[in-house]
Amino acid sequence: MEYFGVFAFIMVLAVGFPLQSQVQKLRREVRKNKNNNRRINMTRLFEELKGKKCIIKQEGDYSTPIECKVCDVDDDWVKIIYADKKKGETTKLLRIDNIRSIDEIENINI
Numbered sequence: 001m002e003y004f005g006v007f008a009f010i011m012v013l014a015v016g017f018p019l020q021s022q023v024q025k026l027r028r029e030v031r032k033n034k035n036n037n038r039r040i041n042m043t044r045l046f047e048e049l050k051g052k053k054c055i056i057k058q059e060g061d062y063s064t065p066i067e068c069k070v071c072d073v074d075d076d077w078v079k080i081i082y083a084d085k086k087k088g089e090t091t092k093l094l095r096i097d098n099i100r101s102i103d104e105i106e107n108i109n110i
Helices: 002-048
Strands: 053-058 066-073 077-084 088-095 099-104
Touching (some): 002 066, 002 099, 066 088
Antiparallel strands (some): 053 099
């Protein structure tokens, strides 16, 4: 009877550890797919705003909203043009993951 308990314990250890690593892999894949779906949705939204004037707010505590025109959109990046006080008109690339919100506006001076 003692041998059956030891054998069952060894089987649980032998089967349990590989399953645990497979569960962790699946969790990572699900997290990756959620982020990828969010990025795809954001890309679709930015495609609609291509050529329009917007106010973009980035992630971060001290980031200021940017009044800009959306020029081009990629899967990961957004190309914008905005008016800079020192340099004049400036082109900038923003990562879609770092954008918190975007508001379309009608009249800005660029």
